[in-house]
Amino acid sequence: MIKSEAQDGTDPLQELWDDDTQMDFLAREAVQEALETHKRNGQSVVVWQDGKIVTLLPSEIPARVSKTEVS
Numbered sequence: 001m002i003k004s005e006a007q008d009g010t011d012p013l014q015e016l017w018d019d020d021t022q023m024d025f026l027a028r029e030a031v032q033e034a035l036e037t038h039k040r041n042g043q044s045v046v047v048w049q050d051g052k053i054v055t056l057l058p059s060e061i062p063a064r065v066s067k068t069e070v071s
Contacts, residue, residue, distance in 0.1 A: 042058045
């Protein structure tokens with residue numbers, strides 16, 4: 001098991017987990033990276049759009065997703 005406790009007794013992973021803003025940012029960044037990778041590799045992605053499951057072809061994947069699109 002990996003121990004994440006810092007020398008001062010704090011747990012940086014727990015602090016990160018407790019910070020909703022930081023977690024939201026990191027999740028959005030991870031999604032963006034995955035979309036860019038799929039687009040670059042010519043792979044489609046499946047997304048939830050307008051209440052439906054939709055498959056986006058690589059050419060349909062936006063270059064950069066705005067915050068409002070992933071919220």
